[in-house]
Amino acid sequence: MPPPYGAAVVDFAEALTKAVDSSGLSLERIQHHLAARGMQVSLSTLSYWRRGRSRPERPESLKVVAALEDLLDLGEGFLTDRLGDKRPRGRWVGQAMSLEDMWDSRATDLGEVMARIDREQPAASRYLSVKDRQVVGPDRREVEMRCTGVVEALEDGVDRFLAIQLADATDIGIASIEAGPPCRLGRVRSEETTGFLVAEILFDRMLRAGETALVDYVVRMKPGADSEVCDRRFLRPVGDYVLQIDFHPDAVPTRCYRFTRPSLQEPETTVNELWIGNTGSTHIHVRNSKPGIYGVRWEWE
Known part of the structure; x- marks a missing residue:
């Protein structure tokens, strides 16, 4: 059953933030649980997703989102459905880009190194x-x-x-x-x-x-x-x-x-x-x- 706040939440970042806060788990513990499932994701990436600075789009990232739904007892599709349409590609965008846009598959490696300097970006x-x-x-x-x-x-x-x-x-x-x-x-x-x-x-x-x-x-x-x-x-x-x-x-x-x-x-x-x-x-x-x-x-x- 979806969380009681689910109906009022339409934004992915807001939904993820409230789910993490309600779980009582730190981002470090969430990262640990994901690693136990064979999924490597940096603390900086999780922080970016929570704060709306970037959002998951690549297939590997979407698998992590599905794992978060299970880990946080949200129900299948609770977070995924709030991602909305994929950002436009093949054109310039006026907002900030993500690490994945600039570093591709090495974004996870970069995020890990960044997180060792400052866990909060x-x-x-x-x-x-x-x-x-x-x-x-x-x-x-x-x-x-x-x-x-x-x-x-x-x-x-x-x-x-x-x-x-x-x-x-x-x-x-x-x-x-x-x-x-x-x-x-x-x-x-x-x-x-x-x-x-x-x-x-x-x-x-x-x-x-x-x-x-x-x-x-x-x-x-x-x-x-x-x-x-x-x-x-x-x-x-x-x-x-x-x-x-x-x-x-x-x-x-x-x-x-x-x-x-x-x-x-x-x-x-x-x-x-x-x-x-x-x-x-x-x-x-x-x-x-x-x-x-x-x-x-x-x-x-």
Whole structure:
């Protein structure tokens, strides 16, 4: 029999929140029970579902929802029926994207690493502007990525955000990270098995909604092969984005292309060839961008 509050609840996030609260189980215990059933889901993913920041859509996620219905004694279809229509694909959307949109099957791995830093996800924030500068060395391998930008708080109480880096399959190790003033480095978690590095970038003060902070950090890579692509993945819209690639004079590619991708479920779009200047540098500049993936790829031969 459905819970007594069921008839009044039409939203998936609200239904899940009330069911969890009524069960008396913590998210950690729920995660443990799901793991016992052979289902791996991160604490951050469960938290996102409860707070409405993302919702389950992939087949694996929907199996977890069905297991939650049984675990929380909700009745078959109680949560699933409240998911509504699937979000539109193949077009830009104005709302925040989920980890699954940007990281596909690796979203669970990323969520696990994020949860080890903070079981309750950091308050919402977004880049108003950001510049990434990637340096490629004489051996055609990545050297470092420097990020500078302006971050806006979307709610009160924001004092940090998470920087994410994923090692390539050919990298010999996880990247390292350093932060410069006015921000500083907080907790850092990395996993050799998944290739993810997640680090807290701490602001110099607590922000209220609408206030901004400056960020400056450097990621130093440990590449094991020639680099071929560099991209940035935005879960929320960004006002102004610049990606600059500086190639060493002894390692200038023959061609460079810019590309855009709404999510990992969609193909690349806006593929244009880029000019490589006589200093061995190229860049892309994006204004008022939607959530998605923006990057540059190149060819050595």
